[in-house]
Amino acid sequence: MYEFAVAPAVTSIRRRGVEIAGVSPESIGSELELESGDRITKVNGRTIRDYLDFRFQTAGETELVLEVRKASGEDWELQIERGEGEDFGLSFEQIVPRQCANECIFCFCNGNPADARPSLFIKDEDVRLSFLYGNYTTLTSITEDKMQRIVEQRLSPQYVSIHATDLDVRAYLLGIEKQRADIAPKLRRLLDAGIEIHAQVVLCPGINDGAVLRKTIADLAEEFPRITSVAIVPLGLTRYNTDPRLTAVTPDFCRQIISEVSAIQSEFRNTLGTTFAFLGDEIYLRAGRAVPARSHYGNYPQIEDGIGMVRSFKTQFSALAKRLERGLLRQNKLRGTLLTGTLFAPVFAPLIEKLNTRLGTELSVAGVENNYFGGDVSVAGLLTGSDLLAARRQVKGDFVIIPKSTLKSDEEIMLDGMTLKELNQKLGLPVHAFDLQSFGRFLSA
Numbered sequence: 001m002y003e004f005a006v007a008p009a010v011t012s013i014r015r016r017g018v019e020i021a022g023v024s025p026e027s028i029g030s031e032l033e034l035e036s037g038d039r040i041t042k043v044n045g046r047t048i049r050d051y052l053d054f055r056f057q058t059a060g061e062t063e064l065v066l067e068v069r070k071a072s073g074e075d076w077e078l079q080i081e082r083g084e085g086e087d088f089g090l091s092f093e094q095i096v097p098r099q100c101a102n103e104c105i106f107c108f109c110n111g112n113p114a115d116a117r118p119s120l121f122i123k124d125e126d127v128r129l130s131f132l133y134g135n136y137t138t139l140t141s142i143t144e145d146k147m148q149r150i151v152e153q154r155l156s157p158q159y160v161s162i163h164a165t166d167l168d169v170r171a172y173l174l175g176i177e178k179q180r181a182d183i184a185p186k187l188r189r190l191l192d193a194g195i196e197i198h199a200q201v202v203l204c205p206g207i208n209d210g211a212v213l214r215k216t217i218a219d220l221a222e223e224f225p226r227i228t229s230v231a232i233v234p235l236g237l238t239r240y241n242t243d244p245r246l247t248a249v250t251p252d253f254c255r256q257i258i259s260e261v262s263a264i265q266s267e268f269r270n271t272l273g274t275t276f277a278f279l280g281d282e283i284y285l286r287a288g289r290a291v292p293a294r295s296h297y298g299n300y301p302q303i304e305d306g307i308g309m310v311r312s313f314k315t316q317f318s319a320l321a322k323r324l325e326r327g328l329l330r331q332n333k334l335r336g337t338l339l340t341g342t343l344f345a346p347v348f349a350p351l352i353e354k355l356n357t358r359l360g361t362e363l364s365v366a367g368v369e370n371n372y373f374g375g376d377v378s379v380a381g382l383l384t385g386s387d388l389l390a391a392r393r394q395v396k397g398d399f400v401i402i403p404k405s406t407l408k409s410d411e412e413i414m415l416d417g418m419t420l421k422e423l424n425q426k427l428g429l430p431v432h433a434f435d436l437q438s439f440g441r442f443l444s445a
């Protein structure tokens with residue numbers, strides 16, 4: 001109940017069913033004359049709440065009865081026969097996230113400037129998004145209904161923020177009472193039901209490091225392989241996080257953590273056959289250390305959480321460089337600047353220098369300070385339009401490349417509201433937002 005009490009108004013007046021966002025031509029959906037705006041409310045008599053329900057209720061079924069509320073207000077009942085595995089050709093509205101009821105002392109929402117985009121203040125805690133996108137939840141306010149749903153619909157794996165297995169420390173970090181911080185029975189229930197768990201620790205110096213961290217890792221490892229991995233990521237402080245309980249992560253702290261955790265990792269590789277407890281890339285970069293080799297990361301179980309992203313990028317970059325060397329390059333000599341965060345720039349610059357030598361391009365890398373968030377925020381994905389604009393003096397050549405991750409996934413807009421087009425105009429040069437694949441295509445176009 002509490003979960004709903006803190007949910008935004010849009011979720012408390014949730015309409016029945018799941019809304020269709022698009023219908024592919026010549027699909028079952030279009031044959032049935034389904035249209036965007038229609039809502040599927042039931043499948044074979046079972047209520048549909050969202051896309052995951054639809055997927056679960058239709059999986060493996062070849063004969064179906066769909067109840068649909070048309071955008072026009074009419075109610076339709078559709079009898080369907082389809083071939084095994086035949087797709088409906090439907091896309092659906094996005095899931096509106098449930099919100100958390102915690103008051104974490106390090107919550108990223110407290111680190112936003114007051115005028116940041118409203119979406120940056122959404123404290124999502126949703127097991128559906130955990131399953132779909134690897135978002136972390138704390139399981140502190142999960143309802144019985146949601147617990148049953150994870151098990152029944154096999155929403156596995158789940159990504160759970162543990163932070164500390166010491167209950168006092170966990171409750172302190174989450175800003176809630178100890179009783180609610182205790183998720184041991186819920187975790188056990190999920191694990192016993194065969195749900196795979198990936199854990200996370202946001203490392204806060206002086207709070208959950210040292211003996212608390214060692215205990216957390218050891219306790220979680222007891223459940224290996226049901227708990228598959230632990231991501232240990234550093235606390236990030238912007239200039240707006242002024243909570244006196246928090247201490248900034250320093251390069252010395254990172255070196256200390258690497259030395260402590262490396263010993264534990266080696267032991268796990270011997271006993272469990274996996275590194276199990278992974279340190280965030282940021283910890284190695286801030287420590288001024290090289291990121292571990294590819295074998296350290298296995299199948300990169302927590303790459304979305306910044307674990308092994310740099311190693312994976314380097315591997316893919318060197319494959320791309322080889323491909324480009326063998327293939328056709330643009331005829332004209334390319335001269336431009338790649339802007340990135342100050343954390344990644346020292347890793348990226350030597351890769352680009354090597355590429356220049358191999359291909360004859362004249363590309364340069366510039367690390368951009370993050371003044372929008374300030375503090376120790378130095379990752380590329382949090383750079384804003386105003387930060388990139390302020391780096392104009394570092395720009396050389398005929399074009400600028402910025403990381404695609406600085407843009408919203410469905411719109412060419414940055415965290416401070418500046419659009420790519422505006423940045424283009426203000427810099428007076430073409431600006432391209434690329435990931436590695438589109439960068440490769442650009443060089444060989």
Ligand code: SF4
Nearest residue numbers: 100102103104107123
């Ligand atoms: S669980 Fe996440 S969103 Fe909720 S308060 Fe903690 S850090 Fe913020």
